[in-house]
Structures are given as structure tokens and as C-alpha cells.
Amino acid sequence: MARPTPLSGFPEWLPDGRVVEQHVLDTLRRTFELHGFAGIETRAVEPLDQLLRKGETSKEVYVLRRLQDEAGAEGVADRSEKQLGLHFDLTVPFARYVLENAGRLAFPFKRYQIQKVWRGERPQDGRFREFVQADIDVVGAGELPYHYEVELPLVMAEALGALRDVGVPEVRILVNNRKVAEGFYRGLGLEDVEGVLRQVDKLDKVGPESVAELLQAEQGATPEQAKACLELAAIAGEDVGVVERVRALAASYGAGTELLETGLGELAALIEAAARRAPGVVVADLKIARGLDYYTGSVYETVLVGHEQLGSICSGGRYDTLASDGKNTYPGVGLSIGVSRLVSRLLSAGLVAATRGVPTAVLVAVSDEEHRSQSDAVATALRARGIPADVAPTAAKFGKQIKFADRRGIPFVWFPAGPGAEGEPVADALAGQVKDIRSGEQVDAHAGSWAPPAEDVHPRVVPAAAG
Template sequence: MARPTPLSGFPEWLPDGRIVEQHVLDTLRRVFELHGFGGIETRAVEPLDQLLRKGETSKEVYVLRRLQEEAGDADAAGRGDKQLGLHFDLTVPFARYVLENAGHLAFPFKRYQIQKVWRGERPQDGRFREFTQADIDVVGAGELPYHYEVELPLVMAEALGALRDIGVPEVRVLVNNRRVAEGFYRGLGIDAVDEVLRQIDKLDKVGPEKVAALLVSEAGTTPEQAQACLALAGISGSDTGVVDRVRALAAEHGVESELLETGLAELGALVEAASVRAPGAVVADLKIARGLDYYTGSVYETVLVGHEQLGSICSGGRYDTLASDGANTYPGVGLSIGVSRLVSRLLSAGLVRATRSVPSAVVVAVTSEETREQSDAVATALRSRGIPVEVAPAAAKFGKQIRYADRRGIPFVWFPGRVDEDGARTPDQVKDIRSGEQVDADATTWEPPAEDLLPRVVPAGG
């Protein structure tokens, strides 16, 4: 078999990269659980008709077929097996999970979900076909109070903030409120709200002049309306002064709208609460548009400060109808982190590193294959106190056994004492191979320094 080459769009990490990714996932999970979010997993597949309900993503779906399946065979047709596709996000499967299990869930239901998703698109720079997402959502049965729209972005800000220790840059959550935009546009006399938002969404890419022209040509606005939309999109700030500026702009254009007022009250409450609970982490940014056929209230994007060109690494919003059955409609609010993109960036930019590539803190040397049992016993004693240990692969010269540890970044090598003819055993010794210091040690009591116990993930300079 020739040496295989990577598949474009399907990222994999070497063991030390996986330590970084695992640390990110463990950190996110810990913060989500501290806030009471329970973990669930859903199957990787959904019936194709469910995946295609959002028309725009249909081109991205990977469809499954059994290798031996034949057109019209009993399994695919007669027994009514549905065509299956891999999920392309965690929202569609979550909506299905909520409907399927509604009778067994307690609402409001807070869940996190960390799983792979797949998109069958052509891989481009930074575009993955398989990647890990980490989502949090709160879903109510029938109703969901506004305060969750404040809480959720703050949980995400805290989760991402918990990664600053390892060198993840500061994050900034950019928030907007769909009601503000829609209320303002309608107040201006614009009906094609979705189309305006689609054009506004291009601001960072094509600039205000092009967007102004597109608003006229594509959304049918007047040049004056277009300028007002751009003026709204230009407003941002991290205090309630933002609300005042939007009100002033509305007054200037004679806009009066209940919807706008509702949205501004919500946006103001969010910015105010955030300034108390996570100062500087949340900024109101009126140009944030998102795919707004879906969201109905707050919308969120998140950038790494100083790496804004990466785009949003964590997005989401409020939706009034996550799912609906005969009995209930389920409104929710949630955000999703693109973990693979984040980890890929941390690794490729050399921002973080693992202190070693294996869990082991200690290699127990083997004096001879006949006394391997003695080394195994040392390893067992150390492990019983939570210290990750491996035993050397062969009773080679100690220099070679030390190199085995060194190559993996394992800081300590343990030398079992020698047993003489009378059965007396000289003391065991442990060597810190970084400093060369070697001391007597007892496997039932010795501990490595806390910072050496497990591989740590640290800023690459550290």
C-alpha cells in the first residue's frame, strides 16, 4: 500500500494537535455544564426530506446509499426505508430530537451538542467538508422568555473566554436584533426586508457603495432609503448609547414603528446586562444580518479580536419556530461554535501548543525483560494515584529508554531499584530528564509537580 495522502476538506490532527482540540472541547463542555446545559448526541443521519427543508443548503448534503443497494430493491422501496443524508448542522437534528422526545423532556430544555457535521461542498481555503460544531440552545414549549437571548451569548463569551489561557485571542460577540432592522426598514416604507438584509450582509465584502447600488437594483429601494439602511448598519457600540443613536436616525427619517421599539428595548437590555456580566465582550453592531429567514429576534456573530478577517467563529440567534407539531410550537435561542475552524487556526497560526504529545508523565525503565514485572508493579502503583505512566517497550540501554521518553516529551523516567541476591532492593530513583536531576523515590508516595501531571495546552510562546 502506497503512502496515502490527506483528503481535502477532511481535517485530522496529529496526537499533539488532538490534545489541543480535546482541551478546547473539554473546556467548552465544562462551561456549558456549569450553566446547566445537558449534553445530547443525535445520530449522524436524517431523512433526506428533512434535510432539504432549508432549500439553500440542499446542494451541500451527502446522501448515503448501501453499497449493495439496488434501485427498487426490497429494502429501499418495499420496506419503505427513507433516503438518508448526513446532517450538515446540529440544528435540524436537534429540532427533530425535540419533537420526537417532547414527552420526555423538561422545558425550557437547555442542551449542548458537540458533534461532527458534513457538507458535501467543494473544499476551498478554510472550508471543511467534515467539521466539529459545539452548539448550545434553550428551547421552550410554546414560549421562551427574552432573558435567554441575553444569557446565551454570555455563556458562549465565557466559554471562549476560558480559552484565553491557552492563547485564544479575545472574543467579541456582535449582536443585533432582527426586529430593529425590520421595524426600521418597514418604517422607511421598504417591504423587501429579507432582500435588504441579504445585501447588507455583503457590507464587509463589497463595501458601502456597492451595497447602496445593490439595494436599489436588487431590493428596489430608493437611493434615499438605501442611504438610511446603510446609516443604520453603520451604528455600533457597547452601551445603550447605541439605542439612542438608532432612535435619532429613525426620527431623522420619520420612522415610527412598534416593532423597532420592541427590538430596541431588547437590544438595550442585552447590551446593558452584558456590560455588567461580561464588560467589553458584547458589542451591538447593527450591520449583523445573518440568514434572517430563520431568526426572529437577537442575532449573534463572534469574532476573534485582531483576527476579524477569519470571519465569525460562533453565530446564532433567536428563532420563534425551531419546530412545531400539532400540540406545540418550540421557540428557541442558540449559538454554534465552529470548533474545527478555530482549532485549525490555532494550530496553523502556531498560537498554541501541547506540552507533550502523550498523556504519560513517567516512563518506567525496564532493567531486563526478566524483571519487567517489577516495572509493571511500579507503573500500577503510580497509576493508582492518577499518574499516567507507561513502561518502556524494551530492556534497552537506559540511554535509549530515556530517548524514548524525550521523543514524546515525557518529563520523568523511573528506574526501579536493583534486587540483590538476598532479595534486598536498592531504592527506586526518578529522573527529571529536562534538568537531569535524579532522586530516590517511592512509587507509593511520589508525585510529579502538578503542572507535569497531564499534558497541558499553553500559548505557543509559553
């Protein structure tokens, strides 16, 4: 077989990287469950018409079809089945899941979901075509209290904060409220609110001058209106002083509206709660727009401090109409972490390390093939007590077996007791000696009672400097 050509955008971590990814996933899952979120999983495919409801996503959806479509009598491919696409996020599948199971769910329904998603975009640093997302959402039936818009970013701050001790940088959760933006734009006389939001969402990519030009060319804004939009986007801060600055700006342009005041009240409540529970983590940033058209209230983006050029690793917001069957509406609020994006930065920047890439804590040496069953018995006894153990693949010289363990980061090597006098079977097959190959210390041990230190039982993730 010829050497395969790598596919860009489809990350495959080495064992050490997988240990890091699994630690991140376990930490997120544990935190979500502490806050009452129930885990679910949805199918990988959705009807194409449903996937395309989320806004400007048609270029990103991978369509699913058989290599050879069935043909009818006239040789025309059968199109009776719905066209399917791989889901590019977990929010649209979750909305469908809620509608299909509404009669069996208790509302408000809190769920977390950790799955792979697929997105047809150009691969680059931190952006993949296949990646893992971890979502939390709360959905209500008919209504959803505003306090959930405060709770969710704080849960996410706690989850990411729980990773700080292994070397994950600080995070900043940037928040805004779509009611603020919509109220301000309408107060200015700009009616294409979704269009304005899409342009403002490009600020970090193209800069304010280009956004001003786009607002005038595509949304029909005057230079004065474009200037006002950019001034609003420039407002940021960690306290409720942000609200007064927006009010002052709106007054200067005569852009005050009732919707604007409603949004500012909600934004103030979020900032005040965050200042009490996670000071310095949640920051109001009026340029956060989230260009997707279904957000209706709070919107969030999250950056790693010192790695802002990576972009948002976690985003989301409030949505009121995404899950609706025409009679009933299930408003929700959610956040999604791009786990693969986060892990890729942790690994590429050398921020974290795994203590080893294999689960094995003890390699049981083999004295000779005739006595391999004794080594197997030792490994079995260790595993029965929850200690990951493996048996050496060959009965090589002990020095080579130690090197085998060392190359894999296995900290301990077990040497079974040898045969008794005149080749008699050993009295206790589970007895022997165990060596810590890091320190060289070797002691008598018994597989029914000996255990490695707790920190060596399983691979751990640590700051890279301690790896």
C-alpha cells in the same frame, strides 16, 4: 500501498493539536454545565426534507445512500425509504429532538451538544467539510422569556473567556436584533425582508457598493432605500447610544415602526446587561444579519480580536418557529461555536501549545527483558494511583530509553532497582530511582508513594511562548 492523497477540508490534528482541541472542549463543557445545560447527542443523519428547511443550504448537504441501491422487480431502485443527509449543523437535529421528546422534557430545556457536522463547501482557512461544533440552546414550550436572549451570549463569553489563560485571544460578541432590521426595512417600504437580510449579510465579503447594487437589482430597492439600509448596517457601539442613533436614522427616513421599537427595546436590554456582566465583550453591530431565514429576534456573531479576517467562530440567535408540530411551538435561542475553526487558528497562528502530545508522565525503563515484569509492576502501581505510565518498548541502553521519552515529551524516567547480591531478586520490586529528564535531577523513589508535580501529571495547554 501507495502514498495516500490528503483530503482537504477534513482536519486531522497531530497528538499535540488533539490535546489543544480536547482542552477547548473540556472548558466549554465545564462552563455549560456550570450554567445548568444538560448534554445530549443526536444522530448524524436527518431526513433530507428536514435539513433543507433551514434556508439556502441545498448545495451544502451531503446525501447519504448505499453504494448499491436495492432494485425492485423491474430493476428500478427502491425509493420507499426517506432520503437522508448528514447534518450540517446541530440546530435542525435539536429541533427534531425536541419535537420527538417534548412529552419527556422539562421546559425551559437547556441543552449543550458537542458533535461533528458535515458541510459541502469549498475548504479554506477556518472552513472545513467535517468539523466539530459545540452548541448551547434554551427551548421553551409555547413561549420563551426574553432574558434568555441576554443570558446565552454571556454564557458563551464566559466559556471563551475561560480560555484566555492558555493564550486564546479576546473575543467580541457582535449582537443585533432581527426585529430592528425588519421594522426598519418595512418602514422604508421594503417588503422582501429576508432578501434584504441575505444581501446585508454579504457586506464583509463583497463591500457596501456591491450590496447596494444587489439590493436594487434583486430586492427592487431604490438608491435611497439601499443607502438607508447601508447606513443602518454602519451603526455599532458598546452602549445604549446605539439605540438612539438607530431611532434618529429611522426618523430621518420616516421609517419608524412599532416592530422597530420593540426590537430596539430588546437590544437595549441586552447591551445594558452585557455592560454590567461582561464589559467590552458584547458589542451592538447593526450589520449582523444572519442570512438564515428562521431567526426572529436577537442574532449573534463572535470574532477573535486580532483575527477578524477568520470570520465568525460562534454564531446563533433567537428562533420561534423552527420546532413546531402544527399544534405546539417550541421557541428557542442558541449559539454554536465552530470548535475546529477556533482550534485551527490557535494552532496555525502558534497561539497555544501542549506541554506534551502523549498522556504518559513516566516512562518505566527496562533493564533487560528477563526483568520486564518488574517494570510492568512499577507501571501498574503508578497507574493505580492515577499517574499515567508506560513501559519502554525495548531493553536498550538507558541513554536510548531516555531519548525515547524525550522525543515524546515524557518528563520522567523510572529506573527499577537492580537485583540483589549474587542475582537474588530485589527486595522491593516497586523501589527504584526516578529522573526528571528536563532538569537532570534523579532521586530515590517508591511507586507506592512517589508522584510527579501536579502540573506534570497530565498534558497541559499553555500560551505558545510558555510551551
